[in-house]
Every structure is written in C-alpha cells, then in structure tokens.
Amino acid sequence: MSRRAGYRAGVPADATPPPVREIETLEEFDRVALSGSFAGYRLQAVDLTDRTFALLVADTTQAVFLGCPMEPQALAHVRAGGALVFPPVPHLPFDPYRATLYSPSELYADLAGGYEHTPDARAYAWFRSTAASGDVLASMLRSIHDDAVTDALDEHLAGARVVGVMGGHAMKRGTDAYAGAARLGRTLARDGLTVATGGGPGAMEAANFGAYAAPHEDVMLGKALSVLGGAPSFRPSVSEWALTAFEVRERWPEGGTSLGVPTWFYGHEPPNAFASHVAKFFANSVREDTLLARCNAGVVFLPGAAGTVQEIFEAATPNYYSSRGEPSPMVLVDRAHWTEQLPAWPLLSALARDHPMAWRIALVESVTEVPDALARLADR
Structure with a gap:
C-alpha cells in the first residue's frame, strides 16, 4: 500500500514520514x-x-x-x-482489503454453474442491494476496496508505458470493427505498450483480446476471432459469451498481458476475459479518472456513445490545463463518427486551439493509422 502515509501515533503532522x-x-x-x-x-x-x-x-x-x-x-x-x-468483514462476496488486482479466472470462478454464481455477479448483486440503502458501513467498504485496488494498480503499472483504448460496449464479435480493434490491440502490445481498456465487452474486449494474441503467430488471430464470433454479444447470455472467451484462452494459452478497468456501477456490462489484470471498481468516477490518468503513452478513442464521449473530455481536461505535466496524445478514430454522428472532434479541436494540447490530438480514419499517429504526437 505504497501511497498511504499510514498510522503514526504521536508523530507531528509536518514530519517527514518514514518509508512504508x-x-x-x-x-x-x-x-x-x-x-x-x-x-x-x-x-x-x-x-x-x-x-x-x-x-x-x-x-x-x-x-x-x-x-x-x-x-x-x-x-x-x-x-x-x-x-x-x-478486521476481516464476514459474508462479503469480495475482499475490501485485497492487495492485488483481479484475474478473469477469479472473477469468473464457478462460471460453469451460470454467471449469476460467479464472484463478479455476486459482488454486483451486493452493490445493487446496498447502494441505495444509505448504510455507512457499505459505503465505507466500497471506498476501502476501491482504494486498495488503486494501490494495487499503481504497483502493477510501475514503470509501464500505458496506452488506453476506449470504445463502445455495443461492438459485436464477428464484425470488421471488432477485428480491427483486435489488430490494433495486438500491434500496440507488440510495440511494447501496456494496453489498458475499460475492461468490458465490445471495443474494450477486442483491444484486450488483441493484446492477448500478441505473442502468438498471426494466423491465431483469425482463427480465434472465428471462435468468438459464435457468441457475438453478452446479450442475452453472459455465460455463453464468457465461456466462449475462456474456450479461446484454453485453445491458445499463454497469451499476452493487458489491463482492464471495469466497474460494478455498470454491472450489466460484464468484464471481458482477455485482460490479464483487472482493476474493478465500485465507483465509476474513480474508475474513469484512475484509468485515464495512467495512460501515459496516450489514449485511443474508437467509435462509441455517451461513455466514450465522456472519456474524451475527461482526458481533455487535464490536457487543457496541463495538470499532469505534458499533454498526453489523444487519437480519435473514424472521421464520420466523431465529426457527424457525435461531433466531439470539432469541440475538442476548438478547445485545443492556441493551447499546448493542440499538438497532441489527432483524428484518423482507420485503426491502421493509430500507431503512427501516436508516435507522431508523442514526438511533438
């Protein structure tokens, strides 16, 4: 728990704390x-x-x-x-003091009996049953858990070059868009970057899957995409969708590493099984800022809806004020989507005008242009 000053009875508040x-x-x-x-x-x-x-x-x-x-x-x-x-808190479906990030196998334990029996689903059920109760104990436990996960995340990412890949959960397996996002994740991982996503389905899963495929031969990607296409979406069955992912993991073990940062706030969106390390939070606001703040090698925004638009401007704010040092590269993908369907790009570029962040944003047409765009923006 490296971020905590800790408990130091009798030590003046302005004293330099000893190493924890x-x-x-x-x-x-x-x-x-x-x-x-x-x-x-x-x-x-x-x-x-x-x-x-x-x-x-x-x-x-x-x-x-x-x-x-x-x-x-x-x-x-x-x-x-x-x-x-x-002390430990009994009868919880999670450990609020946990010292490590989650793994897909941990969150999906007992999946064979149905998703509702997994620790992930049981934690979401607990969250829903306590979120509106006003119970100060439940609120405190959620906060302790999220702080512990943040600490574990910082320890895990120490020294890593992290690139975020944001995008909508509606992107289905078996589509060209999903395959493109997977190829992007694979390329970024092979370039030595840690791919970080929101940890859910759709574009997020595709990027994590691409990173998982990075150590394998190129032919593996197409074969695995074909298997995944048998369960295109987590609706109507999370169990079938997740089991198909674990089938891919079993057929092609020892995949590459990546990070997923999902939230039980959107518990109807299950975590994907391809992020090797999962930092799952109860508070979505903490989750969003935690994810974007750690993308020190830039953030890629694939087509998405409200959540992705929110992430664009949540990343833009510290870039605008340079509150985290040098502005981090931001690359928006799909010109029509971000200029016509959801015109975030005109507002972003207007906001960036005459600011240092103007040199760190780009709009590209295809995922194939993203690696070069990130490299170009990082050099400016």
Missing part, C-alpha cells in the same frame, strides 16, 4: 518474522491463522493489520502491542 514497509504475502511475512519485529509494517489481506506463534513473540508497535485473519490470542497480543487492526 508492506507485507502482502505469507512468504513476505515469514521473511520479516525472522527479525522478530513487525513494528511499523502494514500487513494487507494475509491469512495469519497459522502464524500465531510468530505473532505472539513479535514486536507489533505501530503495525497495521488490514483484513488479516488471525487467532483470538494473536489478535489480543498484537493489539496490546500497539498495532492497529482492521
């Missing part, structure tokens, strides 16, 4: 336990029920335990020793 030391696995716990001290450490989502003796003999001064199950004797000892303990 984290423990996120049992292996890390066992290594630190040899020293006999967890003083000042942050232990996150580690099951310590089998580590009672190590806890009883250790110094836990100003340690913080976040969602770490432990025996009552150990719990009493660490609290008496000056630790701050945030």
Whole structure:
C-alpha cells in the first residue's frame, strides 16, 4: 500500500514520514518474522491463522493489520502491542482489503454453474442491494476496496508505458470493427505498450483480446476471432459469451498481458476475459479518472456513445490545463463518427486551439493509422 502515509501515533503532522514497509504475502511475512519485529509494517489481506506463534513473540508497535485473519490470542497480543487492526468483514462476496488486482479466472470462478454464481455477479448483486440503502458501513467498504485496488494498480503499472483504448460496449464479435480493434490491440502490445481498456465487452474486449494474441503467430488471430464470433454479444447470455472467451484462452494459452478497468456501477456490462489484470471498481468516477490518468503513452478513442464521449473530455481536461505535466496524445478514430454522428472532434479541436494540447490530438480514419499517429504526437 505504497501511497498511504499510514498510522503514526504521536508523530507531528509536518514530519517527514518514514518509508512504508508492506507485507502482502505469507512468504513476505515469514521473511520479516525472522527479525522478530513487525513494528511499523502494514500487513494487507494475509491469512495469519497459522502464524500465531510468530505473532505472539513479535514486536507489533505501530503495525497495521488490514483484513488479516488471525487467532483470538494473536489478535489480543498484537493489539496490546500497539498495532492497529482492521478486521476481516464476514459474508462479503469480495475482499475490501485485497492487495492485488483481479484475474478473469477469479472473477469468473464457478462460471460453469451460470454467471449469476460467479464472484463478479455476486459482488454486483451486493452493490445493487446496498447502494441505495444509505448504510455507512457499505459505503465505507466500497471506498476501502476501491482504494486498495488503486494501490494495487499503481504497483502493477510501475514503470509501464500505458496506452488506453476506449470504445463502445455495443461492438459485436464477428464484425470488421471488432477485428480491427483486435489488430490494433495486438500491434500496440507488440510495440511494447501496456494496453489498458475499460475492461468490458465490445471495443474494450477486442483491444484486450488483441493484446492477448500478441505473442502468438498471426494466423491465431483469425482463427480465434472465428471462435468468438459464435457468441457475438453478452446479450442475452453472459455465460455463453464468457465461456466462449475462456474456450479461446484454453485453445491458445499463454497469451499476452493487458489491463482492464471495469466497474460494478455498470454491472450489466460484464468484464471481458482477455485482460490479464483487472482493476474493478465500485465507483465509476474513480474508475474513469484512475484509468485515464495512467495512460501515459496516450489514449485511443474508437467509435462509441455517451461513455466514450465522456472519456474524451475527461482526458481533455487535464490536457487543457496541463495538470499532469505534458499533454498526453489523444487519437480519435473514424472521421464520420466523431465529426457527424457525435461531433466531439470539432469541440475538442476548438478547445485545443492556441493551447499546448493542440499538438497532441489527432483524428484518423482507420485503426491502421493509430500507431503512427501516436508516435507522431508523442514526438511533438
């Protein structure tokens, strides 16, 4: 949890905080336990029920335990020793203190019994049942979860060059548009970029799938697209749609990595199974800003509707004010879509006039032009 200043009782607010030391696995716990001290450490989502003796003999001064199950004797000892303990919360379909990003296999566990039985669907059901209740506990748990996921995302992306690919969820498998978005994702991944999307169906899935296909021979893309075309959309059956994706993963294992950043706010849109790492959020506003703020190599906007339009101008705002350093490249794809159907480009270009961001935006006709456009804009 590298972003947190942490719990430091008795330390002046203006003092320089010491480096935060984290423990996120049992292996890390066992290594630190040899020293006999967890003083000042942050232990996150580690099951310590089998580590009672190590806890009883250790110094836990100003340690913080976040969602770490432990025996009552150990719990009493660490609290008496000056630790701050945030206990696990029972009966939740998710871990609010989780230390890592999700994987598709984790979110889709038990898919064979129907999508409604998966952890993803159960978390969405919990969200819907608590979102309107005004329950402060539920609200707090959602916030803790989203903060933990943000922290895990920052750790995962450290040093990465990230390019965002935004676009509508309505794009169907089996279409030329889907195949084009997949080829784009493959090209960007082969160029050494981390492809990041909103993590859902349609254009988002296509780009993540393209990144997944990047290590494979070119012929794999066409064959896999044919398989995916057997379930064109997540409607009416999320189960069939997701199972088809996992069939592709089984036939062509060891795919490339990419990032998906979906939200349970739009829980009717399931996450796609091709993003190797998934940062799923409850708060859509947090999710949108988190995704766009980390696209340090630019953002590509494929044709979409309201959500994609929102993302265009959410990315444009920090570029306009240069609030995140140099403006990040923005490439809009499909001239007719962005000048006639949803004329976002005229407004974006007018906004950019006489500003540094004017040199970092482009409108292209086809996905084949995107890599060159990104490279050209980055050099300006």
